Amino acid sequence: MPVITFKNLRKAYGSAEIIHGIDLVMEDHEFTVFVGPSGCGKSTILRMLAGLETVTSGQILMNGKDISQLEPIERDVAMVFQDYALYPHMNVAKNMSFALRLAKYPKAEISQRINNVAAMLGLETLLHRKPGQLSGGQRQRVAMGRALVRDASSLLMDEPLSNLDAKLRVQMRTELAIIRDKIEKNIIYVTHDQVEAMTLGDRIVVMREGSIQQHGTPQELFETPANKFVAGFMGMPPMNFMDATLVEENDKLLAHTACFSLPVKDLHNKHQLPSSGEVTIGIRPSALLPVVAADETSEHTLTLLIKVCEYTGSQSLLIAEANGVRVLVEVNSQPSFKVGDNIKFSVKPSDIYVFDRNTELAIY
Amino acid sequence: MTKKTVGRPKNPAFYALMVALLVMSLGPIIMMVTTSLKLNVDIMSDASSLWFSPTLENYETVLCDVLWYEPVNVDYCNPTFSRALGNSIFIALMSTAITLILGCMAAYALVRFKFMGRGTISMTSLMMRMVPPAVLLVPVFGIWTFNYGLDGTFAGIVLVYVAMNLPFVIWILQSFIVQVPMQLEEAAKMDGANPLQIFFLVVLPVITPGLAAAAIFTFRIAWNEFLLANALLNRDTRTVPVTIVNSLTEYDIDWGVIMATGMLLAIPPIIFTFVASKQIITGMTAGAVKG
Numbered sequence: 105m106p107v108i109t110f111k112n113l114r115k116a117y118g119s120a121e122i123i124h125g126i127d128l129v130m131e132d133h134e135f136t137v138f139v140g141p142s143g144c145g146k147s148t149i150l151r152m153l154a155g156l157e158t159v160t161s162g163q164i165l166m167n168g169k170d171i172s173q174l175e176p177i178e179r180d181v182a183m184v185f186q187d188y189a190l191y192p193h194m195n196v197a198k199n200m201s202f203a204l205r206l207a208k209y210p211k212a213e214i215s216q217r218i219n220n221v222a223a224m225l226g227l228e229t230l231l232h233r234k235p236g237q238l239s240g241g242q243r244q245r246v247a248m249g250r251a252l253v254r255d256a257s258s259l260l261m262d263e264p265l266s267n268l269d270a271k272l273r274v275q276m277r278t279e280l281a282i283i284r285d286k287i288e289k290n291i292i293y294v295t296h297d298q299v300e301a302m303t304l305g306d307r308i309v310v311m312r313e314g315s316i317q318q319h320g321t322p323q324e325l326f327e328t329p330a331n332k333f334v335a336g337f338m339g340m341p342p343m344n345f346m347d348a349t350l351v352e353e354n355d356k357l358l359a360h361t362a363c364f365s366l367p368v369k370d371l372h373n374k375h376q377l378p379s380s381g382e383v384t385i386g387i388r389p390s391a392l393l394p395v396v397a398a399d400e401t402s403e404h405t406l407t408l409l410i411k412v413c414e415y416t417g418s419q420s421l422l423i424a425e426a427n428g429v430r431v432l433v434e435v436n437s438q439p440s441f442k443v444g445d446n447i448k449f450s451v452k453p454s455d456i457y458v459f460d461r462n463t464e465l466a467i468y
Numbered sequence: 469m470t471k472k473t474v475g476r477p478k479n480p481a482f483y484a485l486m487v488a489l490l491v492m493s494l495g496p497i498i499m500m501v502t503t504s505l506k507l508n509v510d511i512m513s514d515a516s517s518l519w520f521s522p523t524l525e526n527y528e529t530v531l532c533d534v535l536w537y538e539p540v541n542v543d544y545c546n547p548t549f550s551r552a553l554g555n556s557i558f559i560a561l562m563s564t565a566i567t568l569i570l571g572c573m574a575a576y577a578l579v580r581f582k583f584m585g586r587g588t589i590s591m592t593s594l595m596m597r598m599v600p601p602a603v604l605l606v607p608v609f610g611i612w613t614f615n616y617g618l619d620g621t622f623a624g625i626v627l628v629y630v631a632m633n634l635p636f637v638i639w640i641l642q643s644f645i646v647q648v649p650m651q652l653e654e655a656a657k658m659d660g661a662n663p664l665q666i667f668f669l670v671v672l673p674v675i676t677p678g679l680a681a682a683a684i685f686t687f688r689i690a691w692n693e694f695l696l697a698n699a700l701l702n703r704d705t706r707t708v709p710v711t712i713v714n715s716l717t718e719y720d721i722d723w724g725v726i727m728a729t730g731m732l733l734a735i736p737p738i739i740f741t742f743v744a745s746k747q748i749i750t751g752m753t754a755g756a757v758k759g
Contacts, residue, residue, distance in 0.1 A: 202659050
């Protein structure tokens with residue numbers, strides 16, 4: 105399986121540049137997920153790799169060979185489309201074998217390949233149905249089967265699960281994770297859903313407005329986000345951000361906000377702090393711990409007024425306010441919290457992320 | 469007013485209107501059918517026209533040279549009609565086929581390819597359709613006859629019908645092709661189809677209903693057209709409508725035969741429409757993409 109490399113890849117429509125020089129290496133047999141909000145250019149990158157969009161400048165290398173000017177079929181990639189794009193006049197078997205029939209494969213091999221893939225995806229009984237007679241999940245599987253039958257070295261998926269309902273999406277996500285281990289391929293997957301990205305990807309590329317924000321494993325992205333955008337994008341519910349001023353008191357760093365001050369872990373690159381000490385701090389909703397009565401003495405807490413309590417089962421999401429700033433808190437549903445209560449929360453210093461307020465880069 | 473009558477017009481004028489419309493639409497057809505089944509004696513007689521002994525003699529006269537037996541009542545077999553029927557079928561099918569082939573390709577190009585003057589071409593082609601055939605008649609006749617020698621040939625009339633119907637067919641098919649999801653074509657491209665394969669193996673099957681609608685339309689126009697056919701065709705290449713009109717002479721009008729011819733003229737379009745409309749199934753693209 106090839107190593108795919110982007111070298112200073114750019115895409116512009118007229119004077120509007122939408123991909124600003126992407127440099128990226130996707131290793132052999134890796135599941136790479138491109139994630140970002142809509143319009144960030146992630147689909148465009150996938151389509152450039154597929155050969156459906158031209159490359160304005162830069163190179164796409166596959167094992168060192170420049171493929172950026174080749175026709176899609178010459179690139180050894182197969183693609184699963186967001187809306188499935190099944191040929192409505194062909195049955196499932198014909199849909200899956202279309203590429204092989206065009207390439208004039210012998211009939212015996214075509215039927216063998218179809219049977220193999222159909223068995224892997226559980227499509228054996230559906231081979232003679234037309235797409236119109238299939239459910240959403242089945243169509244999704246056929247679309248995947250059509251890409252797998254070709255046995256291309258890389259599989260491109262453009263938001264393949266976004267049209268399924270919530271339950272089916274989770275189910276297909278699991279199936280995808282299982283299939284992924286069965287096939288030895290590079291998979292490049294585009295999604296706007298960070299949960300899909302976290303659960304499926306070996307590596308995640310977070311995109312924003314045509315640039316890569318961070319490239320790394322799900323753990324790296326979650327634990328050490330490179331900037332405020334990545335921190336806010338990865339993780340559900342999203343991170344809370346508050347403006348604060350960092351002050352050093354007795355060799356300890358404290359983050360002062362309008363209504364509370366919290367200790368921050370020792371920063372290794374303090375020299376990157378703005379001289380005014382003005383930063384944005386980020387706290388994950390799960391990092392806020394309610395202070396039990398015995399602990400009341402602790403001085404570094406923040407008091408939050410509970411506005412809404414969203415009960416989701418064993419966990420509840422509290423939407424709270426501190427001095428007009430909205431803060432999300434994820435807590436165990438027991439003990440329960442009442443709307444209108446003022447509750448004290450504490451945060452471990454190591455759970456507080458510090459970002460430069462102007463550049464939004466993380467400071468560790 | 470009781471509740472029962474709600475939504476049911478009870479006004480006698482409504483029924484009178486219905487009957488009038490029915491008589492107006494069915495009347496001529498019934499008259500054609502009955503007349504075609506009558507002998508000339510019955511047609512000309514003043515007696516009630518509903519009482520007569522039906523006969524197929526008129527049809528035998530019309531079809532005398534294609535029948536497998538020799539009709540006893542036909543003294544002289546005039547092959548004009550059967551020849552005209554053959555001409556009509558040939559001209560209508562040929563012009564339909566050529567119009568569809570050219571039309572679907574042109575429509576595809578106009579929808580999918582970006583080139584200069586695309587919108588203008590699309591609009592002007594439709595405007596051509598607005599020109600009445602009578603206006604075209606004289607110049608076409610002149611050019612066909614004196615410049616190209618196409619008068620009286622099948623090629624000449626087929627060319628005119630193709631030119632006449634192409635704009636409308638392009639227009640119909642454009643609206644169908646626009647609805648073919650772009651992703652479908654991209655999927656085919658990823659599967660290694662070249663542009664021609666994408667067009668013939670993916671796009672055309674999906675727009676079959678559009679092709680069928682366009683075919684019915686084109687066939688009917690070519691089949692019924694009289695004005696240009698009358699001017700451009702000669703004795704041997706005449707179509708049925710022209711033949712019928714030409715059989716109205718000042719010496720003899722054989723109503724029975726004319727009506728039988730009319731009946732036979734009506735049948736092929738019915739068969740063609742029936743066959744073609746089977747292709748018009750809604751939801752051809754069902755399942756292609758998430759709706």
